Amino acid sequence: MRRARLAVLAVVAVTWLWAGRAAVAQENAACLGCHEAAGTEVTFPDGSRLGATVHPQRFGASVHAPLPCVTCHAGQTDYPHPPRAARSARAYQVAAQQICATCHAEAAAAYAAGSHGRAVARGATDVPLCTSCHTAHEVVPPATAAFRNNAPELCGNCHADEALMARYGVRVVYQAYTEEFHGVTTRLYRIVTPMSPSPAAVCSDCHTAHRVLPPTDPASTVSPANVLATCRTCHATAGRFFATAWTEHRAPSLRFATLVYLVQVFYWILIPATVAVLVALTALDLWYWVWVRRRRRRA
Ligand code: HEC
Ligand code: HEC
Ligand code: HEC
Ligand code: HEC
Ligand code: HEC
Ligand code: HEC
Ligand code: HEC
Numbered sequence: 623m624r625r626a627r628l629a630v631l632a633v634v635a636v637t638w639l640w641a642g643r644a645a646v647a648q649e650n651a652a653c654l655g656c657h658e659a660a661g662t663e664v665t666f667p668d669g670s671r672l673g674a675t676v677h678p679q680r681f682g683a684s685v686h687a688p689l690p691c692v693t694c695h696a697g698q699t700d701y702p703h704p705p706r707a708a709r710s711a712r713a714y715q716v717a718a719q720q721i722c723a724t725c726h727a728e729a730a731a732a733y734a735a736g737s738h739g740r741a742v743a744r745g746a747t748d749v750p751l752c753t754s755c756h757t758a759h760e761v762v763p764p765a766t767a768a769f770r771n772n773a774p775e776l777c778g779n780c781h782a783d784e785a786l787m788a789r790y791g792v793r794v795v796y797q798a799y800t801e802e803f804h805g806v807t808t809r810l811y812r813i814v815t816p817m818s819p820s821p822a823a824v825c826s827d828c829h830t831a832h833r834v835l836p837p838t839d840p841a842s843t844v845s846p847a848n849v850l851a852t853c854r855t856c857h858a859t860a861g862r863f864f865a866t867a868w869t870e871h872r873a874p875s876l877r878f879a880t881l882v883y884l885v886q887v888f889y890w891i892l893i894p895a896t897v898a899v900l901v902a903l904t905a906l907d908l909w910y911w912v913w914v915r916r917r918r919r920r921a
Contacts, residue, residue: 627725627726646688646689646690649690649691649692650678650681650690650691653676653691653692653698654676654678656701657674657675657676658675658676658677658678659675660675661673661675662674662675664706664711664714666706666708666709666710666711666713666714667709667710668709668710670710670711670712671711672711672714672715676691676759677759677760680759680760681759681760683760684759684760684761684762685761685762685763686759686761694721712747715751715753716742716751718753718758719751719752719753722752722753722756726752729752729831729832730752732830732831732832732833733752733832733833735833736830736832736833736834736835737749737834737835737836738750738832738834739832741790748780748786748789748790749780750780755776755831764831765819766819767811767816767817767818767819767820768816770819770820770824771808771811771812771816771819771820771824772812773824773825773826774796774799774800774805774808774809774824774825777796777825777826778796778799781794781795781796781825782794782796782797792836793871793872795871797873798871798872798873799825799871801873803822804822804823804824805822807820807821807822808820808822808824821856823856827852827855827856828843828844828852829842829843829844830843849865849868850862850864850865853865853868874886
């Protein structure tokens with residue numbers, strides 16, 4: 623599949639060089655003449671709406687910049703555009719993700735086999751489409767630091783939402799992730815060194831990006847049989863019991879992961895107590911120093 627994509631890239635690149643980048647830009651300018659205006663919208667029969675503004679600079683900076691708009695929108699060459707079949711914005715978006723599948727068949731097949739894709743096929747409206755995670759016109763390479771460091775927030779948009787997850791009987795996991803080692807490190811990278819990708823595990827390192835499955839599914843990368851192999855992709859020397867260090871996306875408490883919780887409590891007390899003693903010692907020392915000076919002066 624990579625070969626097919628590279629072939630597309632090669633054809634596009636050659637066309638681009640031969641016909642000139644300017645030709646594509648000029649062709650796209652005809653569409654952008656109307657579509658760069660803010661506030662352009664499509665209204666669907668059920669009343670739902672979708673913004674129809676495409677940002678020229680951000681499209682130009684995306685991985686698909688060499689593509690003419692009509693590669694993906696073959697039906698829209700003339701205006702007024704032909705009538706649309708979709709009754710709602712969601713139905714339009716679900717149909718439009720087939721556009722991505724034409725060139726990225728591998729990602730699309732993995733997605734269709736995973737929980738998200740299967741739920742879309744059942745008609746669920748709360749699950750992500752290709753464009754929910756990648757956008758339609760501002761696609762960046764997922765290997766960039768910005769995309770990687772932001773991946774937990776991307777998944778967290780839904781996996782932090784109590785009401786949404788309850789409807790599907792899935793536990794909320796985002797909050798616990800932000801408090802465990804990998805989450806803390808990744809957040810630090812996002813804030814302090816946003817130009818470097820976090821080495822710690824983000825959601826997709828353990829769950830994959832597209833074929834996400836419940837841990838109860840034997841094919842899942844985090845099923846009891848597979849989880850150690852998943853950890854070992856980074857912790858190469860991890861022993862047999864390594865995965866038991868995993869606290870299942872749950873905050874440790876007296877009842878759950880008791881030892882981890884007690885160590886946590888120990889540090890909660892130890893660190894502030896150490897700081898308090900140090901501050902008190904410094905204060906006493908300072909006070910003694912002033913006291914001695916005063917006595918000497920008086921004497
Ligand atoms: C004269 C202005 C104009 C031009 C030129 C234009 N569009 Fe549009 N387009 C619109 C408007 C307005 C809408 C909102 C819905 C509608 O009126 O059809 C829209 C909607 C769309 C949609 C979403 C709805 C649908 O029918 O799928 C797509 C995709 C689209 N345009 C692509 C393009 C492409 C690609 C080009 C260039 C080849 C282009 N447009 C040229 C004005 C224009
Ligand atoms: C790589 C394929 C691809 C290219 C290239 C592309 N589009 Fe799109 N476009 C899509 C997809 C997929 C959607 C459906 C997006 C969604 O889920 O909302 C879409 C949707 C749209 C819409 C409907 C509103 C929306 O955002 O959903 C408009 C308007 C549009 N495109 C215009 C353009 C214009 C103008 C260009 C060229 C500058 C362009 N597109 C280039 C794939 C593409
Ligand atoms: C006409 C073919 C075509 C279509 C349609 C298309 N892409 Fe691409 N896409 C490419 C090419 C070519 C590249 C650059 C080569 C590569 O990295 O695979 C690319 C790159 C990407 C990348 C970066 C890959 C990487 O490894 O850095 C992502 C992510 C991506 N596309 C997502 C999408 C999404 C989402 C859609 C639908 C909105 C879409 N593509 C539609 C051809 C296409
Ligand atoms: C839930 C969010 C999400 C959805 C939905 C999603 N992706 Fe991705 N995608 C990602 C993440 C995260 C990565 C980075 C994976 C990595 O670095 O291991 C990625 C990577 C990619 C890549 C780069 C190469 C690869 O396969 O790793 C392509 C191409 C791509 N996605 C296309 C698509 C297409 C096409 C769809 C729809 C069928 C889609 N994605 C749906 C999150 C998503
Ligand atoms: C738009 C909301 C949304 C986004 C974004 C999203 N998910 Fe989901 N996810 C869901 C919903 C809803 C389900 C439940 C689907 C079902 O059970 O049919 C789900 C199911 C899952 C499951 C299976 C859980 C189980 O026990 O059934 C995993 C694992 C998962 N998602 C991981 C991820 C990862 C990793 C990301 C980011 C790369 C992500 N999700 C992004 C909404 C989302
Ligand atoms: C993408 C690579 C990656 C994957 C996959 C991964 N980890 Fe990590 N992990 C790291 C990095 C890097 C660190 C050190 C930085 C930090 O503490 O976040 C780390 C730290 C840890 C720590 C803290 C102690 C230490 O060695 O620093 C534990 C425990 C841990 N990981 C357990 C796991 C478990 C269990 C799994 C599998 C369920 C797993 N990891 C999967 C990259 C990964
Ligand atoms: C270090 C590996 C690792 C990382 C990183 C990770 N997970 Fe998990 N995840 C697991 C394992 C192992 C399980 C299965 C055991 C369990 O339930 O905790 C799991 C379970 C889940 C479930 C199933 C919960 C249920 O009720 O069925 C979801 C959903 C999920 N993770 C989403 C995410 C999201 C979203 C992120 C990022 C914010 C993430 N995971 C990051 C390893 C990881």
